[in-house]
């Protein structure tokens with residue numbers, strides 16, 4: 586699965602650069618959160634950083650692991666806005682090259698190509714493990730939680746923002762769009778939110794908080810649906826002409842499916858917080 590995830594992110598990097606983040610300040614690959622008064626997608630992306638940093642109470646003295654850092658947007662934001670020391674890891678070589686360029690030699694930030702399920706860091710290396718829309722890529726979510734727990738210092742904090750299921754999919758059509766979503770975004774499966782909370786407890790996390798942020802996430806889901814509906818027929822054509830890979834066509838189809846997953850009562854967008 587890790588190979589599939591890295592090929593997916595290596596291939597889609599130029600498309601994310603064009604359609605998602607326009608500049609260094611907004612170099613994020615997630616949905617963002619729309620608060621009252623949020624005026625742009627870029628602002629919504631930054632809202633997620635602000636919200637998670639507040640929940641996890643991140644301060645200057647903290648050493649943060651940005652687990653599944655994409656092109657480094659949150660790592661850069663944490664270092665530049667809170668003066669925290671940040672290590673960002675991603676399974677995609679191309680993302681890490683891009684992240685290093687965007688970080689512009691800020692001495693508080695380091696980036697490595699590394700699997701977050703098997704990192705090379707010693708026990709108790711970090712005060713905070715931060716994961717925006719990355720834990721969903723782990724085949725076994727508990728493996729992600731166990732590694733995060735191992736890496737945290739005593740009283741360390743874990744903060745995650747991601748898509749989850751509210752209930753098990755029952756109907757075949759629910760399974761169809763769920764599998765289009767998973768296949769196209771290189772996500773092996775989505776965990777049930779209540780199972781994930783239980784796994785956090787089993788791994789040892791305490792003072793767990795679960796926050797349903799679906800309402801604030803949906804404007805971005807709608808925006809992605811619009812772009813994907815427009816781009817899908819073009820991607821079929823460009824794939825037929827061997828100009829683009831099937832990875833892109835599946836990715837765009839997942840852009841349509843994601844709205845069905847989260848727009849009904851099957852999926853939701855949650856923030857999970859826990860302490861070691």
Ligand SMILES: C[S@@+](CC[C@H](N)C(=O)[O-])C[C@H]1O[C@@H](n2cnc3c(N)ncnc32)[C@H](O)[C@@H]1O
Pocket residue numbers: 587590591594612613614615652653654655656657658659674675676677680699700701702716717718719720722723
């Ligand atoms: C949707 S992107 C989110 C990126 C970033 N957190 C952000 O918000 O911009 C998911 C990220 O998880 C990373 N990822 C997925 N599986 C991984 C693994 N096993 N180890 C490390 N990174 C992984 C991907 O490479 C990608 O950077």
